[in-house]
Amino acid sequence: MDPTTFAAKLHDDNKRIDYYSNQLLELIKKEFRTRTIDKYDYERFINILTCLKLQTEESRKDVEDFIRRTKLHKVSLDLRA
Numbered sequence: 001m002d003p004t005t006f007a008a009k010l011h012d013d014n015k016r017i018d019y020y021s022n023q024l025l026e027l028i029k030k031e032f033r034t035r036t037i038d039k040y041d042y043e044r045f046i047n048i049l050t051c052l053k054l055q056t057e058e059s060r061k062d063v064e065d066f067i068r069r070t071k072l073h074k075v076s077l078d079l080r081a
Contacts, residue, residue, distance in 0.1 A: 003070070007063050014056045014063070021049050021056075 001009075024045070032042040 003066065007066050010059060011063050014060050017052065017056050021052055025049055 028037070028042060028045045028049075031037045032039075037045075
């Protein structure tokens, strides 16, 4: 996989991770409010989501640095069936 395609895929994956993390956070909050999970589990989930967020931010910075270094241009794709 060439670096440009890899950077684009990584960017898309980071967006998806953020979206799913936000969904999980809302679910965890709901479960904690309804007392389905205890404080220990709640804090553990929050720590995991925080680590995930930090990792995706670091990855996003790496992609942005790569884009700045290579000065990517728009690519047009012609998809024909």
